[in-house]
Structures are given as C-alpha cells and as structure tokens.
Amino acid sequence: MASQIDQISGQFRNEALARNNYQGNKRYDSNHPNALSDGDELGKGENNGKIGSSSDISNRLDSMSRNKYGPNNGYGVENPNAISDGDEYGRGENMGQIGTFTDINQRQEHIKRNTYNENTGYGVNHPNAISDGDELGKGDNNGKVGGLTDNNTRIDNVARNTYNESNGYGVNHPNAISDGDELGKGDNNGQVGGITDINTRGDLLSRNKYNNDINGYGINHPNAISDGDEKGKGENNGQVGGLTDINTRIDNQSRNIYDLNNGYGSVHPNALSDGDEKGKGEDNGSVGSKTDINQRTDGLNRNFYSDKKQYPDF
Secondary structure, three states, rough: OOOOHHHHHHHEEEEEEEEHOOOOOHOOOOOOOHHHHHOOOOEEEEEOOOOOOOHHOOOOOOHHOOOOOEEEEEEEEOOOOOEEOOOOOOEEOOEEEOHHHHHHHHHHHHHOOOOOOOOOOOOOOOOOOEEEOOOOOEOOOOOOOOOHHHHHHHHHHHOOOOOOOOOOOOOOOOOEEOOOOOOOOEEEEEEOOOOOHHHHHHHHOOOOOOOOOOOOOOOOOOOOOOOOOOOOOEOOOOOOHHHHHHHHHHHHHHOOOOOOOOOOOOOOOOOOOOOOOOOOOOOEEEEOOHHHHHOOOOOOOOOOOOOOOOOOOO
C-alpha cells in the first residue's frame, strides 16, 4: 500500500504531465511544429529555407527593405558609393581622385594657401630656409645663421661682451687674477681675492690676537693649558680645566664621602646589610636595609604557613 507522501507525489506528477503538451508521440524535438519556422511565434528552426519566428521574419524583411545594398547591388570597392566620384559618399581612389566632394574642396583650398608646391618645394636651399636677412630662414648661409631678429640680438650681445676673440677670458686675463680690483680673484704672486676679499682678510688678521704671537696658538700656549685662569683647559702637570672647572671639581669631591682611602665596594659598610638603611648586600645571612628586614619579618609573622607549618600539597 502506497504511503500518503507517495499518493501526494503521484497526484502532483499527474497534474504536471497533464499540463505538458510534449509527451508520447508529440515529444518536442527539432522536427516538432513548435520548433520549426512555420509562420508563428513559437518555432525558429530552419524550415524550407525559412528561419525565425513571425516577428523575426518581419523585422528581417523590414531591415532588408531599408538596405540599399543587396545581392544585386553589393557594397564593395567598385560600388559608386565607395569611390570618389564627386558626391559625399565614396572616398576611394577613382582615376587619381580621392575623397568626398567636401574632402576635395578642402584639399584644394589648403593647396592654394600653401606657399610651397611641386614647383617651389621647401628644402634646405629654399630662400625661406636659409639666413638671408629676413625672419623666415635660419639655416647657415655663407657663415650667417638665424633670422633677422636672431642676428640683431646676437650682434647686440657680442657688442656688450667685454671678452672676444682678441681679448679672450682665461686664467691669465687681468680680470681673472688678483691685482687690486674687484674683478680678478686668482693667485697673483701670492695674492688671492678681490680688493674687498683682501681688505676683509687683513681686518680679520689684525683682530686675531694670535696672529703676531711668535709661538702661535697651540697645545702649549698659555691660553690652551690649565694654569689657573678661565682660558686654558689642557692638561698641565696633572691639572685639567679652567679655574671654574677646577673649583667645581674640588667642591664635588669634598661632598663625596667615598674617595681613594674609602672606596665604595661590595664589602663597604654602606653596601652590606648591617642594620642601617644604607647597605642591602648579604652579610652573615642578613639581606636588605633595616626597613626591608622589618617588613619581611612582619610579612612572615602574618603568614599562617612557614617552614614548620607548610601549605598542604594536594
């Protein structure tokens, strides 16, 4: 006996099959009327040379009726609308003519406005390409280069230039060597710099107190060694620093309780735990300052567990 779900499923299957137009001898395939192009909207498959639904065929016929090119009038390189024959359609070469009517007119207008043509071609020897006194040509012409403005500007620049072929600038030119003016700065018999440079250097040297000192400033000069004033700081018989440095060092040392005879170390009383607040190092089993020891003792007193009464380990 079929279960309730089988009965319901069978009912739904029968209803679905009843709504299916394609079954039994009317199965849907490439030869079914609804698969072939036979004038309705269902089939689109090829049928005696006809393809597409009714709408497809109508649209295709409409498109073809609006297309001026067809089997008897195919578009190609020799079609009147593809070659240049005086209208706006064709642009292809036709007996030496290229372009539409507008293209040809524009080209002729450009050629009329062009100074250069087949009979007067532009090149390196054309009057408008060489420098002959006008603004057009700039190419070399018997040593002359540039347009009229270029030549005039160059002449003006050359005229304002102090140096030329007859008076070339170099390391030995009066304006390049130090000879008492502001121009030359190069070495000239031991002198270097312009007049301002020389005067400035002379002023600086005159204000330098060590300039005329026969000993010159150095590591042995009184102002370089520590001799009780503020100037010298260099080592002098074991003394180092200016007067202020020495006094500051003496003051710092006088306030330091540790010295050569009382050096601080691991066995110094102030380093060992001996009941005061200074030393914390281990001393006969005691570690820490007085406060450390008191706090540790108080902590142990408040601890329920000790060496004699350990915390149980479960």
